Amino acid sequence: MANTAQRLIVGFYPNVTKEEREEVHKMMGATLVQAIDQLHAEVVTVPAQNVGFYLTQYSASTKVRYVEIDQIAQATGCRRIIPNDEKFDFQWGLEKIKAPEAWCRAVITSANIAIAILDTGIDQNHPDLAAKITRKCQFHKLTNC
Incomplete structure (x- = not known):
């Protein structure tokens, strides 16, 4: 059996100096391949x-x-879901918050996930939402919900 190397990504705390990182790798007997400075x-x-x-x-x-x-990492095969809403192209906010990407994840994820929407403008009685909202909270009462 061949003695192959495995690559690890080691994230350090931001205050750890380059010298301290080198010392940690030296103590481990690991070989540095690449530094990703932006991520420490x-x-x-x-x-x-x-x-x-x-x-x-x-x-x-x-x-x-x-x-x-x-x-x-392997992609799930789903990147975006565009709804059949004829007014979707006129709703700039959905693209801004990357809703099509989130909808894709929701379709491939378990249905038992709770979603919190913190929005001061939500219509809690809207036909598309009313049956799906389990708790109606006001902003100043969020801690009591």
Whole structure:
């Protein structure tokens, strides 16, 4: 069996210096591949057969915010859902809040997910919404809902 390397993404807390990050990698025996400065993260390689050990060790460091295996994520095949509403193109706000992308996720996600809408202009008695709203709250009473 070949001794292959596994890539990990190690996210550090923003106050951790470059020297401290290098020291953490050195203690782990990992090889730095790439720095992602905007995210305070670095990609390293470790021996694949011991990846669990490295995940545990990095996670235990007080300088490390997160560590995860670097892998390719697969798209669900659904990017946007455009409704059959003839006035959709005139509703600029739906594109602004990326509603078609959210609708796509809702279609491929469990129906048991609660959705909170915090909107001072919602019509709670609208025929499309009235039967779907379980709690009606006013802004100043949100903590009591």
